[in-house]
Amino acid sequence: MGIKSFIETSLTDWDGKVSAVVFIGGCDFRCPYCHNWQLVEDPDTTEDLDLDKIVNYIKSSSEWLDGVVLTGGEPTFYPGIIELAETFKALGMEVKIDTNGSNPYILHELIQKDLIDYIAMDVKNSFEKYAETSGAAVDIDDIERSIELVKDFQQYEFRTTVVPGLVTEEDIEKICSYIKGARRFVLQRFHPENIINKEFSEISPQIDEEMEHLTQLCSKYVPTTWRG
Numbered sequence: 686m687g688i689k690s691f692i693e694t695s696l697t698d699w700d701g702k703v704s705a706v707v708f709i710g711g712c713d714f715r716c717p718y719c720h721n722w723q724l725v726e727d728p729d730t731t732e733d734l735d736l737d738k739i740v741n742y743i744k745s746s747s748e749w750l751d752g753v754v755l756t757g758g759e760p761t762f763y764p765g766i767i768e769l770a771e772t773f774k775a776l777g778m779e780v781k782i783d784t785n786g787s788n789p790y791i792l793h794e795l796i797q798k799d800l801i802d803y804i805a806m807d808v809k810n811s812f813e814k815y816a817e818t819s820g821a822a823v824d825i826d827d828i829e830r831s832i833e834l835v836k837d838f839q840q841y842e843f844r845t846t847v848v849p850g851l852v853t854e855e856d857i858e859k860i861c862s863y864i865k866g867a868r869r870f871v872l873q874r875f876h877p878e879n880i881i882n883k884e885f886s887e888i889s890p891q892i893d894e895e896m897e898h899l900t901q902l903c904s905k906y907v908p909t910t911w912r913g
């Protein structure tokens with residue numbers, strides 16, 4: 686595990702922020718629709734990037750860069766994640782983390798140490814379909830712990846990729862019940878290009894009207910938008 690990829694400037698990885706994006710290799714899930722499969726399946730075949738170079742870039746860009754996004758893979762399983770977040774905070778950066786919610790212990794530590802400013806947590810599916818959707822044996826207690834941590838945090842979003850046939854309207858209503866009381870839920874349109882499981886490449890994404898319908902449905906429970 687290590688830093689495998691870096692985007693110097695992004696306007697799309699953190700709503701309203703100009704961010705740099707750090708990609709960490711390795712993930713405990715194998716979501717069939719994952720777009721970052723190289724990071725997930727073969728992280729050790731790519732050399733780690735030099736952190737000093739990234740730090741120097743961020744120092745030199747700190748006047749206009751708002752923050753750093755830690756993503757992956759699953760960044761909470763990177764052994765140096767606490768130190769990495771400390772490094773970016775020490776440079777005056779805000780820090781966002783993208784997580785699948787399977788590691789509430791590190792999430793808690795990052796929160797307790799005031800090392801993150803925004804959490805984006807995936808809620809993959811209804812709990813009974815979690816293993817199928819994540820491609821892994823998942824401890825649902827950990828997912829529930831993460832949901833509670835995130836709900837208590839100041840800035841966050843829960844998000845679900847709406848995979849046709851796998852994440853149904855009924856599943857989405859269940860997800861809304863898990864995150865009831867949350868301040869932000871984002872439905873993400875499924876994209877079939879360049880994903881881990883080629884069988885899923887045949888699935889057509891939802892049209893705008895379907896995404897809008899699901900957004901309205903969820904908005905009865907939690908403030909919801911969609912992207913995609």
Ligand code: SF4
Nearest residue numbers: 712714716719758785
């Ligand atoms: S949790 Fe994210 S990075 Fe990991 S396999 Fe699923 S989509 Fe890919």
